[in-house]
Amino acid sequence: MSRPEATIVARDVLEALVGRGQTLATAESLTGGGIGRLLTSVPGASRAYRGGLITYATDLKATLAGVDPGALAAHGPVAAETAVQMAVGAARRCEADWGLAVTGVAGPEPQDGHPVGQVFVGIAQPAAGPLEVHELALDGDREDIRAATTVAALALLLDLLGRR
Amino acid sequence: MSRPEATIVARDVLEALVGRGQTLATAESLTGGGIGRLLTSVPGASRAYRGGLITYATDLKATLAGVDPGALAAHGPVAAETAVQMAVGAARRCEADWGLAVTGVAGPEPQDGHPVGQVFVGIAQPAAGPLEVHELALDGDREDIRAATTVAALALLLDLLGRR
Numbered sequence: 001m002s003r004p005e006a007t008i009v010a011r012d013v014l015e016a017l018v019g020r021g022q023t024l025a026t027a028e029s030l031t032g033g034g035i036g037r038l039l040t041s042v043p044g045a046s047r048a049y050r051g052g053l054i055t056y057a058t059d060l061k062a063t064l065a066g067v068d069p070g071a072l073a074a075h076g077p078v079a080a081e082t083a084v085q086m087a088v089g090a091a092r093r094c095e096a097d098w099g100l101a102v103t104g105v106a107g108p109e110p111q112d113g114h115p116v117g118q119v120f121v122g123i124a125q126p127a128a129g130p131l132e133v134h135e136l137a138l139d140g141d142r143e144d145i146r147a148a149t150t151v152a153a154l155a156l157l158l159d160l161l162g163r164r
Numbered sequence: 165m166s167r168p169e170a171t172i173v174a175r176d177v178l179e180a181l182v183g184r185g186q187t188l189a190t191a192e193s194l195t196g197g198g199i200g201r202l203l204t205s206v207p208g209a210s211r212a213y214r215g216g217l218i219t220y221a222t223d224l225k226a227t228l229a230g231v232d233p234g235a236l237a238a239h240g241p242v243a244a245e246t247a248v249q250m251a252v253g254a255a256r257r258c259e260a261d262w263g264l265a266v267t268g269v270a271g272p273e274p275q276d277g278h279p280v281g282q283v284f285v286g287i288a289q290p291a292a293g294p295l296e297v298h299e300l301a302l303d304g305d306r307e308d309i310r311a312a313t314t315v316a317a318l319a320l321l322l323d324l325l326g327r328r
Contacts (some may be wrong), residue, residue, distance in 0.1 A: 026218070030204075032201045033192070033198060033204070033216065034201040036192075036196045036218040037195065037196045037198040037201050040196025040220060041306070043271075045196070046221060050220060051218040051221055052217075052220075053216075054190065054197060054200040054216040054217070056200070056204060056210060056213055057214040057258075060258060064257060094221075094224060094228065107207075108207055109207075146204075
């Protein structure tokens with residue numbers, strides 16, 4: 001997806017949230033802040049985007065994002081359960097209605113038995129209950145996978161906002 | 165500065181940190197995660213970059229990054245003291261040796277009496293004492309200012325690492 005299309009998805013997510021009077025926080029591993037950067041490229045992003053956590057080191061997924069240490073040890077950093085708990089933690093730590101989280105393998109090397117391009121996207125609205133997790137299998141080099149993860153995560157959240 | 169040059173600064177910062185056996189965390193406001201994203205574009209970034217905080221909403225600078233609420237109320241989000249305390253908080257929250265923080269006005273509108281392009285960069289090594297803050301006056305549109313802030317912050321850290 002080209003840069004202008006990525007910006008449109010970010011703008012649409014922010015508009016959907018503003019229309020609902022709700023806010024968003026992020027927790028990012030492989031994208032390293034790219035989702036927050038894209039959201040804040042939109043002027044007025046502060047009306048709906050509160051901020052986020054960049055949990056690049058595995059232990060920060062527990063100590064910063066609040067993933068249960070036992071679950072993190074059992075499932076590892078690249079896992080559906082970890083993505084969901086990161087999303088919940090982002091919303092709670094940043095006092096937002098929604099949490100959006102991504103964890104996965106950008107490459108160039110596989111990680112702990114997970115192939116390059118395997119990505120989990122977690123979406124949570126802790127106070128209201130909704131939890132979703134999506135597994136992606138992305139192609140391309142490190143930057144392709146990071147860019148595709150950024151757009152896919154926002155598109156999945158936009159889809160969920162349209163359904164609820 | 166072009167994209168390849170930005171990547172070189174990020175790589176040089178990571179190599180300097182690895183050479184010293186030290187780690188880095190970030191706290192970002194106007195860049196919204198762009199510094200973390202640039203650092204993690206480098207394969208192997210996890211050897212020195214631990215993660216960071218995206219404190220886009222003003223209150224997160226206190227509740228997430230640990231800026232003293234009284235100081236935040238007195239100086240506001242766009243201030244030298246706030247940038248330094250964000251850097252200290254990033255290092256502490258993410259258990260890193262160094263903290264690098266940016267806060268400022270990306271535009272398109274001035275903010276609380278601060279002109280578009282006014283940016284403060286804070287650098288801290290809490291356990292060892294060094295604290296630096298730099299004020300920048302940047303030109304261009306929102307994306308120009310965010311990109312220039314990202315590169316300038318890393319270049320200032322690289323310069324400090326070369327001096328100590």
